[in-house]
Amino acid sequence: MKRILIANRGEIACRVIRACKALGIETVAVYSEADAKALHVEMADRAVAIGPASPAESYLNHERILAAAVAEGAQGVHPGYGFLSENTAFARAAEAAGVVWIGPTPQSIEEMGDKERAREIAKAAGVPTLPGSRRFALDELAGIEGAAEAVGYPLLVKATGGGGGIGMRLVDAPEKLLASVSGTQQLAAKSFKDGTIYLERYVPRARHVEIQVFGYGDGSAVHLFERECSIQRRFQKIIEESPAPGLPAELRARMAKAAAALAAHQRYRGPGTVEFIVDADSLDFFFLEMNTRIQVEHPVTEMVTGWDLVQQQIKLAAAGPSLAGFDKIAQADIAMHGAAIECRLYAENPAKNFFPSPGPLDVFALPPAAPHLRVDTGVRQGDVITPFYDPMIAKMIVWGESRDAALAAMLAALEESRIEGVKNNLAFLKAVIRHEDFAAGRLDTGLVERERARLLEAMTAAPAVR
Structure with missing residues (x-):
C-alpha cells in the first residue's frame, strides 16, 4: 500500500497522516470549502476539494470521496472516527471500487452498529448485558409504555444506529416517556437517517x-x-x-x-x-x-x-x-x-x-x-x-x-x-x-x-x- 486517502478532517486526519508518514505511505487529504487552509490539508502529500462546508455535501458524501480516491490512485481509504467511519454503505462502496477499506468488515460494522443486534451478539458471546427493549421505528409508540415498565425506571432512550451520546435521553418517570421517545426518534432520523430507538435500563451510579x-x-x-x-x-x-x-x-x-x-x-x-x-x-x-x-x-x-x-x-x-x-x-x-x-x-x-x-x-x-x-x-x-x-x-x-x-x-x-x-x-x-x-x-x-x-x-x- 503506497498511498492512502483519509476520509476525514481535523485532529484525526492529522493523526492518520503521521502514522502513514512513519510507514512511508503517501497521503491524500480531502477538504470542504471551510477547510481549504486546514492543517490536515497542509500536512498531506496531496489534497482534493470535495464540496461545500456542509458535512452532507462534503465529508459525508462518499461518492465524491471515493471518486477522489480512485482519481488520485489511492490503494486504501482510512475513515478516522465520526463521519463515515461506521457507515456500512461507504465501506462496501470502497471495496466495490477496489479500494482497501482500512477498518473492520462491513458485516461487523452493520451488526455491531445496530445496538439491538449488538446486545444479542454480546449475549451469545457470554457477555453480561443490561435489560433492554426491542426497537421502535420512527413515530412508532404502540407498546412503548409496556416495554418501559418491563425495562424499569429510570431508563435511557437511545438511538439504535447512533453513538457518541447523540439524542440520548434519561427518563425517570412514565409521564416523561412519550415526549422523550418522540424527540430521540426525530433526532436519530436527522443525525443517522435511522429513526429507530430502544430503551435500556439506567444505572444511577x-x-x-x-x-x-x-x-x-x-x-x-x-x-x-x-x-x-x-x-x-x-x-x-x-x-x-x-x-x-x-x-x-x-x-x-x-x-x-x-x-x-x-x-x-x-x-x-x-x-x-x-x-x-x-x-x-x-x-x-x-x-x-x-x-x-x-x-x-x-x-x-x-x-x-x-x-x-x-x-x-x-x-x-x-x-x-x-x-x-x-x-x-x-x-x-x-x-x-x-x-x-x-x-x-x-x-x-x-x-x-x-x-x-x-x-x-x-x-x-x-x-x-x-x-x-x-x-x-x-x-x-x-x-x-x-x-x-x-x-x-x-x-x-x-x-x-x-x-x-x-x-x-x-x-x-x-x-x-x-x-x-x-x-x-x-x-x-x-x-x-x-x-x-x-x-x-x-x-x-x-x-x-x-x-x-x-x-x-x-x-x-x-x-x-x-
Missing part, C-alpha cells in the same frame, strides 16, 4: 469503562486493557484515563477477557472498543456497545502499552485476509506500564451547558510535545473553529509512573496552556482535575453534572494563566 481490542479477522483477538471514560458532559467524554482507578484487578481481567472473546466471536478485524457500564456500587458490569473504529481516546492506550494502533490498523489492512507479512502480537506480549490521562479541549462555553463557541483562535499555545506529553490537534493559532463540525480543539495526553504522577503532569500541562478568541473548557478541565472526588478516583458518569456548580465556581475563581 454508573462508571463508563471500555476495553480496547484488536482483532485479526481470523477468529483471534487481543485486548489492550481498559480506559476509564466516566468524566462526561451531555453523555460525551471529556477526560479519559488508563488504568481505571480503584477497579479490582479481577474485575478488570474479566471485562478484558469478555471484550476479547466478543471480538474473536465476530472475527473482528482491526482496532475496536467494547464499552461497558460498571455499577459503581455493586461493581457488576454490563455490555453497552461496540465501536467499530479507532476511538478519539486511543492515545491513552498507546501511552500505556507502547502500541501504535493506527499503524497496526494500516498494516493489517494492507496484509489482507491472508495476513501475509503481518506479525500478530500475542496477548502475553502486551503489557501496561504506568498511567495515562487524556483531556479534550473544546471551543465551548461550560457556563452555558457547554454550548459550542465557534470563532478565531487568536491565541493557541499548548506546551510542546515531550516523551511523556502528547498533543494531538488539527488546528493552529490563527485558525477559525467553524460552526460546521465538532468543536474539539485538541487533545492533551500525559503519562506518569503512577496515577498521581500523571495527574500532576496533566495539571502542569493545562496550567501552561493558553487559548484565547473562543470560549473554551480549559479552566473547567483544570477544575475537574483538582476536584477531590476525581483526584481520589471516586468516579461515575454523574460527577460533572452533580458537581457542575462547584466546578464552574472553581473555574472562575482560578487565577489567570500568563
Whole structure:
C-alpha cells in the first residue's frame, strides 16, 4: 500500500497522516470549502476539494470521496472516527471500487452498529448485558409504555444506529416517556437517517469503562486493557484515563477477557472498543456497545502499552485476509506500564451547558510535545473553529509512573496552556482535575453534572494563566 486517502478532517486526519508518514505511505487529504487552509490539508502529500462546508455535501458524501480516491490512485481509504467511519454503505462502496477499506468488515460494522443486534451478539458471546427493549421505528409508540415498565425506571432512550451520546435521553418517570421517545426518534432520523430507538435500563451510579481490542479477522483477538471514560458532559467524554482507578484487578481481567472473546466471536478485524457500564456500587458490569473504529481516546492506550494502533490498523489492512507479512502480537506480549490521562479541549462555553463557541483562535499555545506529553490537534493559532463540525480543539495526553504522577503532569500541562478568541473548557478541565472526588478516583458518569456548580465556581475563581 503506497498511498492512502483519509476520509476525514481535523485532529484525526492529522493523526492518520503521521502514522502513514512513519510507514512511508503517501497521503491524500480531502477538504470542504471551510477547510481549504486546514492543517490536515497542509500536512498531506496531496489534497482534493470535495464540496461545500456542509458535512452532507462534503465529508459525508462518499461518492465524491471515493471518486477522489480512485482519481488520485489511492490503494486504501482510512475513515478516522465520526463521519463515515461506521457507515456500512461507504465501506462496501470502497471495496466495490477496489479500494482497501482500512477498518473492520462491513458485516461487523452493520451488526455491531445496530445496538439491538449488538446486545444479542454480546449475549451469545457470554457477555453480561443490561435489560433492554426491542426497537421502535420512527413515530412508532404502540407498546412503548409496556416495554418501559418491563425495562424499569429510570431508563435511557437511545438511538439504535447512533453513538457518541447523540439524542440520548434519561427518563425517570412514565409521564416523561412519550415526549422523550418522540424527540430521540426525530433526532436519530436527522443525525443517522435511522429513526429507530430502544430503551435500556439506567444505572444511577454508573462508571463508563471500555476495553480496547484488536482483532485479526481470523477468529483471534487481543485486548489492550481498559480506559476509564466516566468524566462526561451531555453523555460525551471529556477526560479519559488508563488504568481505571480503584477497579479490582479481577474485575478488570474479566471485562478484558469478555471484550476479547466478543471480538474473536465476530472475527473482528482491526482496532475496536467494547464499552461497558460498571455499577459503581455493586461493581457488576454490563455490555453497552461496540465501536467499530479507532476511538478519539486511543492515545491513552498507546501511552500505556507502547502500541501504535493506527499503524497496526494500516498494516493489517494492507496484509489482507491472508495476513501475509503481518506479525500478530500475542496477548502475553502486551503489557501496561504506568498511567495515562487524556483531556479534550473544546471551543465551548461550560457556563452555558457547554454550548459550542465557534470563532478565531487568536491565541493557541499548548506546551510542546515531550516523551511523556502528547498533543494531538488539527488546528493552529490563527485558525477559525467553524460552526460546521465538532468543536474539539485538541487533545492533551500525559503519562506518569503512577496515577498521581500523571495527574500532576496533566495539571502542569493545562496550567501552561493558553487559548484565547473562543470560549473554551480549559479552566473547567483544570477544575475537574483538582476536584477531590476525581483526584481520589471516586468516579461515575454523574460527577460533572452533580458537581457542575462547584466546578464552574472553581473555574472562575482560578487565577489567570500568563
